[in-house]
Amino acid sequence: MSTATETLARAADTARLAPSVHNTQPWRWVVQGSSLSLYAVPGRQLREQDPAGRLLLVSCGAALHHARVALDASGWTYDVARSAGDGSTTADDATPLAVVHASQAGPADPGAMRRLQLLQVRRTDRRVVSDEPVSAAVREALVAAAGQEGSRLHLLTRDQVLQLAVVIEHAGDAERHDERMRAETAEWVGGDRPSGTGLPDTVIPAELPLTTVAERDFGVSGNLPAGSGHDEAAAYAVLYGDGDEPSDWLRAGEALSEIWLAATEHGAAVLPLSSPVELDFTRQALRRMLGEVGYPYLVLRLGTTDPDHAGPAHTPRLPVEQVVEILD
Ligand SMILES: Cc1cc2nc3c(=O)[nH]c(=O)nc-3n(C[C@H](O)[C@H](O)[C@H](O)COP(=O)(O)O)c2cc1C
Structure with missing residues (x-):
């Protein structure tokens, strides 16, 4: 059975797969004991196209959701305290946007594991859509x-x-x-x-x-x-x-x-x-x-896109060491 720290670190690693505007990945994570904190990275904010940090925070929210799905699959119970916008600046790198606390290990949930697999295959597809509408x-x-x-x-x-x-x-x-x-x-x-x-x-x-x-x-x-x-x-x-x-x-x-x-x-x-x-x-x-x-x-x-032709490759991601910090 993994410890809370290991499980949270893995969830933060999974969150690297989240979509982000221009693939800026404007987030970083700090794991300490049984808590995982999400921070914005103002240096990766699009200052011209996103001066308010709206798309930066939408991107960070997608990363937070990815981490939640990974935790659901792990079987651990947890709670999330969100603090984005508590009077702090939108893309401050000192105030966490959210802190996840893991409380108790439990059995892995197959439904949640399937959701985790779906996140691993998700990608942005810019090909034209097929003639088959979404039902x-x-x-x-x-x-x-x-x-x-x-x-x-x-x-x-x-x-x-x-x-x-x-x-x-x-x-x-x-x-x-x-x-x-x-x-x-x-x-x-x-x-x-x-x-x-x-x-x-x-x-x-x-x-x-x-x-x-x-x-x-x-x-x-x-x-x-x-x-x-x-x-x-x-x-x-x-x-x-x-x-x-x-x-x-x-x-x-x-x-x-x-x-x-x-x-x-x-x-x-x-x-x-x-x-x-x-x-x-x-x-x-x-x-x-x-x-x-x-x-x-x-x-x-x-x-829907053409199922007979391979879609685009996965877009690259930052290495985990640049995104996830584990404190003693
Ligand atoms: C907030 C946000 C805005 C985005 N805007 C666009 C866009 O205007 N045009 C586009 O082609 N892709 C857009 N994307 C998709 C990203 O470029 C894509 O998520 C990123 O390159 C990572 O690739 P992936 O989704 O295939 O993992 C956006 C994604 C997010 C989260």
Whole structure:
């Protein structure tokens, strides 16, 4: 039987697999005895595209959820105290965003082990979606997954998808014409990425597909064959919630990870589209699309991808020694 410290260290190691904006992995973990603390790493915040730290905290929330799934699978009981946004700055590196306390070892749970395996195969797939839409039952499961983690998922109507296409085009134009944003993207995207962060060429489409809602234009061509289809069969959704504070963003990340886990279980592909939440004017436009009933955190494309062709490779991760510190 593993000790609490070993189990928590393994959970933090698993959390390296979490999705993060531009694969910045803006988190670090400290294990001490039976507690595991999650910290933001302000040095990996996108200062131009994410000045408030919204996407940084969504990313850290996804990592926290990954650690929770790993702990569920271990059989240990635990509780989580979240403190993001307690009057501290959003991306402070001295105040933990959350502290997990492990209390008691128990038998491993097969259902939770299956969820852990799903996190290990999850990845961002930027290929065009196939003609097979995500079924109504699966869409409902994804809405329920968001609700389970305290956020909400709004599936856009056909008219709203057309509005989204315009909003995304405006966000893309604004970011393309901003030299500092372009430079920031170039810092994180393209090439081999031997450092273990950022997006390598292998996961970036060789050519941007012609779709109603544009995928993010990273300004470089990768070598992922994206396919020649359209996005007719894709569904688009907005992840949103009642508040727009750091604590809401962390919870949104936990919801994103739960949604993605459910989608992976049902063979659906998720592609986050964050450019419309990065700019004030497009974020306001998204909020109006929600009827101003909540605050948007992220746009998601939901679809199924061609099962006969291998998807993109896994995106690299930072080595565990750089992310997880074990104190005596
Ligand atoms: C908050 C957030 C925002 C993201 N925004 C985008 C985006 O706008 N476009 C995109 O192609 N991928 C986006 N991604 C996906 C990341 O690039 C991806 O998670 C990361 O490169 C790690 O790769 P993986 O998900 O395959 O493990 C986003 C992910 C997160 C968590």
